[in-house]
Structure formats: C-alpha cells, structure tokens
Amino acid sequence: MQHPRAERIRQELIRLSHAGLDSRTLYSEMMKRLKTVVPIDVSFFSTTDPATLLFTGAVVDELILSAYPRFMENEFLQDDVNKFSWLVRTNTSVVNLMQATQGKLEQSQRYREILAPLALGDELRAALCRGLAQSAAVEEYSRSERAGRARITPARRGSLDNSYHDTRRAVAC
Numbered sequence: 797m798q799h800p801r802a803e804r805i806r807q808e809l810i811r812l813s814h815a816g817l818d819s820r821t822l823y824s825e826m827m828k829r830l831k832t833v834v835p836i837d838v839s840f841f842s843t844t845d846p847a848t849l850l851f852t853g854a855v856v857d858e859l860i861l862s863a864y865p866r867f868m869e870n871e872f873l874q875d876d877v878n879k880f881s882w883l884v885r886t887n888t889s890v891v892n893l894m895q896a897t898q899g900k901l902e903q904s905q906r907y908r909e910i911l912a913p914l915a916l917g918d919e920l921r922a923a924l925c926r927g928l929a930q931s932a933a934v935e936e937y938s939r940s941e942r943a944g945r946a947r948i949t950p951a952r953r954g955s956l957d958n959s960y961h962d963t964r965r966a967v968a969c
Contacts, residue, residue, distance in 0.1 A: 802833050819843050823855050838916070840867070849881050863910050870906045877904055883923030894918045 812825050823841040830836060838859040842851035850872070856864050870876055877896035882888070893911075897903040901911075901918065911919065 799833075805829050805833050819853070820855055840864075844880075849884065860914065860916075863914060866910050867906070870910060874905055876906050878919075878921050880921065880923055883921060888923065890920065890922045892918055892920045 808829050809826055812822060812829075815822075817825065819841070827836065827839055827841075838857040840854065840856050840860060842854035844850070845852050851868070854864070860867070871879060878891050878893060883891060893901060893904055893907060897907075901907040904911075907919075911917065
C-alpha cells in the first residue's frame with residue numbers, strides 16, 4: 797500500500813503537470829513537492845529537443861553548476877551506461893547507476909569523473925516521454941526510494957515536455 801503523503805504528492809505532481817506552467821516554474825514547484833517525500837540534495841532540469849535529444853535549456857543547482865559541461869560531454873560524447881538516449885530508445889522509465897554497474901559504480905566514467913569528485917553517489921535516471929517530446933531525470937536515491945520514484949514517474953510523464961535531472965548525495969540504505 798502506498799504511503800498517504802506520497803500519494804498526495806503524486807496527485808499534486810499530476811495537477812502541476814497539467815497546470816500550463818512554464819518549464820522553470822513547473823520544475824521549481826515539482827522539486828518543492830518531491831523533496832518532501834524523496835531526499836534530493838542537488839538537481840538539474842532541462843528542456844530537450846525531441847529530434848536530437850539535446851538539452852535546449854537548463855536549471856542547474858549551484859553544487860553541480862561547475863560540472864555541467866562535464867555532464868554534457870559525458871552524455872553526448874562519451875561511452876557510459878544509462879544515457880538518456882538509451883532510456884528513450886529502450887522505453888525504460890527508471891534506471892539506476894548501481895544496477896547498471898552491478899554495484900561497481902567505478903565502472904561508470906560519469907561516476908568516476910563527475911559524481912565521485914562532487915561527493916555524490918548512486919544516481920537514478922528517468923526518461924519521461926510524451927509524443928515526440930522527451931523528459932529526463934536523474935537523481936541519487938536509496939533503494940527504498942526507488943519504488944516511490946517509479947510510482948511518481950508515470951504521473952510526471954503525462955504532460956511534461958521538459959527534461960529533468962536530479963542528482964543527490966548518496967543515502968545510506
């Protein structure tokens with residue numbers, strides 16, 4: 797059974813996703829609510845060109861702002877696991893780095909060169925698609941949070957034409 801607070805937040809996310817907000821306001825409002833049920837230390841959100849899957853605009857938390865160019869280089873120019881384009885092509889809604897590396901985060905170039913130096917650990921990525929529009933999310937999480945995030949993700953997919961990516965410090969499981 798789903799926790800009543802998480803269900804209330806899920807319903808609020810659905811409402812927000814249909815409220816006609818601009819992408820920055822939508823992101824801000826969604827993050828406020830998500831942070832009440834999922835611990836998130838830092839986040840990244842961007843709109844995405846559906847034809848190329850390139851990010852067209854971004855809202856980046858200060859902690860990862862300096863690493864933004866490295867995230868983009870990793871996403872579009874380097875071999876690594878859990879790329880947003882892979883999530884979209886495979887119709888995978890939610891995936892984490894720990895699973896993709898079979899518990900060996902160091903196998904990911906993104907982890908070694910970006911996340912670990914920022915004292916960030918495992919990350920969760922979600923691809924949220926609607927028609928030709930794509931949204932993407934990434935965040936660190938604990939195992940117990942994955943189930944809640946998987947329930948929230950379909951609600952957000954409904955009317956978002958944005959991409960969103962959160963990254964959080966590792967949470968002890």
